[in-house]
Amino acid sequence: TKGDKLVNFQSYWVLAPHHEASALAEEHLERCLALGIPMRTVYPLPSPTEWMFEVWAESPGAGACFDLACALLREIAAERGVEVALGNSATDYA
Numbered sequence: 001t002k003g004d005k006l007v008n009f010q011s012y013w014v015l016a017p018h019h020e021a022s023a024l025a026e027e028h029l030e031r032c033l034a035l036g037i038p039m040r041t042v043y044p045l046p047s048p049t050e051w052m053f054e055v056w057a058e059s060p061g062a063g064a065c066f067d068l069a070c071a072l073l074r075e076i077a078a079e080r081g082v083e084v085a086l087g088n089s090a091t092d093y094a
Contacts, residue, residue, distance in 0.1 A: 005094045006062035008055040010070060011045060011087035014077070018048040024080055025051045028073050035072070037065050050087075056094065 014021035022044070029042045032055075040054040053073075057065040070086065077084040 005056050007040070007092050007094045008057075008062065008066040008069075008089060009052060009092075010055075010066070010089045011050065011052045012073065013047070013085045013087065014049045014051065014082055015085065016049065016080075016082040020080070020082060021049045021051065024076055024082065024084075025053075028053065028069075028076050031072055031076065032069050035068070037069050037072075039069065 014024050016024070025042045025044075029039055032039045032053075038055060038057045040056045042051060042053040044050065045052055053069065055062070055066045055069050066089075073084060
């Protein structure tokens with residue numbers, strides 16, 4: 001059965017070599033957790049520069065957490081001088 005946690009899945013591409021994409025993904029996870037954004041995981045997808053992160057939050061603040069995580073991803077990418085492209089996001093209950 002589904003629970004009360006809202007899960008937001010966001011895929012993204014880092015337009016940089018794999019080692020830079022990996023470092024950006026790890027920094028994003030660490031900074032989100034430091035800010036209290038309930039990140040569950042970040043993991044690579046089939047292409048070497050494609051990643052996914054998951055925000056697990058209870059309603060009603062779930063949307064704000066997800067929006068903040070996306071904004072932080074763009075900020076980190078700008079700091080590193082690389083581009084990110086967001087893929088389709090999805091929301092579900094866990």
